[in-house]
Amino acid sequence: MDMEYVKEQLKNLLAIDSPSGYTKEATDYLLKEFEKLGFHAYRTVKGGVIAEIGGEDENNAVFLEAHVDTLGAMVTQIKGNGCLQICPVGGIDANSAEGETVRIRTRSGKMFDGTCQLCNASVHVNGKYADTPRKYDVMEVVVDEKVFTKEETEALGIAVGDFVCFEPRTVITESGYIKSRFLDDKLSAAILLGYAKHIREDNVVPERKIYMHMTVYEEVGHGGSASIPEGVTEVLSVDMGCVGEGLACREHQVSICAKDSKGPYNYEVVSNLIEAAKRAGADYAVDVYPHYGSDAEAALTAGYDVRHGLIGAGVYASHGYERSHVDGAKNTLLLLKEYLG
The missing domain is CATH 3.40.630.10 (Zn peptidases)
Incomplete structure (x- = not known):
């Protein structure tokens, strides 16, 4: 083989x-x-x-x-701050999704990078960071573009129903272990x-x-x-x-x-x-x-x-x-x- x-x-x-x-x-x-x-x-x-x-x-x-x-996700809402509310496609848990690099694929064929984060993700700002149960209603995708409003994100061509794809992070070690999403x-x-x-x-x-x-x-x-x-x-x-x-x-x-x-x-x-x-x-x-x-x-x-x-x-x-x-x-x-x- x-x-x-x-x-x-x-x-x-x-x-x-x-x-x-x-x-x-x-x-x-x-x-x-x-x-x-x-x-x-x-x-x-x-x-x-x-x-x-x-x-x-x-x-x-x-x-x-x-x-x-x-597994993946889909855009359900473009929020007022320009970030994306998402829902899971398949059984990807919010705890696992947090901090992951993603790609937003629009229906026009454009692609944008982003990160799936807890809302208000800065530990030095959010005093309840560690106490917040990770669920998708308190998560968001931060788009790697200069956008701060719903209208600015919509102007990129991102819309409800767009797919959000998670970076697999594939590694094959010298000892034969295969690590990836x-x-x-x-x-x-x-x-x-x-x-x-x-x-x-x-x-x-x-x-x-x-x-x-x-x-x-x-x-x-x-x-x-x-x-x-x-x-x-x-x-x-x-x-x-x-x-x-x-x-x-x-x-x-x-x-x-x-x-x-x-x-x-x-x-x-x-x-x-x-x-x-x-x-x-x-x-x-x-x-x-x-x-x-x-x-x-x-x-x-x-x-x-x-x-x-x-x-x-x-x-x-x-x-x-x-x-x-x-x-x-x-x-x-x-x-x-x-x-x-």
Whole structure:
């Protein structure tokens, strides 16, 4: 497996702003990458990307899903002081958003920098700074332009409904740790591109036909609820593996989820994933996630008659400044290679 390619694709994807609802630049990039690899890919009406990877059994096909939409925010009001009131897109907590560099993307195509701050953010001025609960109604985006009134900010072309994109701050250390916002789930998208590269360059013909679906609304709950091709009997989400207290998974491992907040995953699929991990010699963990939902579950909720599963490289500090490891990506690839045949 070409891990340098995976790391390159990860950095490229993370550099593209793509909060849920503003994902065309990311999907344009994916369409070009699949074309470079020699696979037919197309954009769904909903905006995601589906690639046909090939394989033998077309009536027992596997639908691999990762998502390239991320957390973000949207302008809800231009305040009298020229700053922006925002609301979250997806589950980005106000505590995590504070102090982050952002980009405001207007519908006219202009882009402006800013910072998400607590209102009256100077400790030397605000005596209640430490006592203020961080919620979006006491937060604002300070625009990096010479604006001090609502009218001056509006004159820039910034308006209600504009997307606010957070800087990912991507770092890959010499020891292999990957630190960035939005590893959920661009790390998995890069892993699937790496798997597709392996299929093409090593002339692999999987036992079952494989499709890849890069979804664009997972963070708001309905990314995988449509567009499953005929013949698919199994949906396998490749998303982040949870790392935290009470769970076994670490950033160096591939996580196999047995159950999350929506319920158990298909018993046969989970059992087969565990056996495949053992055969491949992959470092893995099996966990139950207390606060989680996936594209695979969205497919079942939408009424598709499929088996479902969920795997992913371990990611710590989910929905914040996240951390994983190159070994977690490598073990995920080992599991995919063995499981899909």
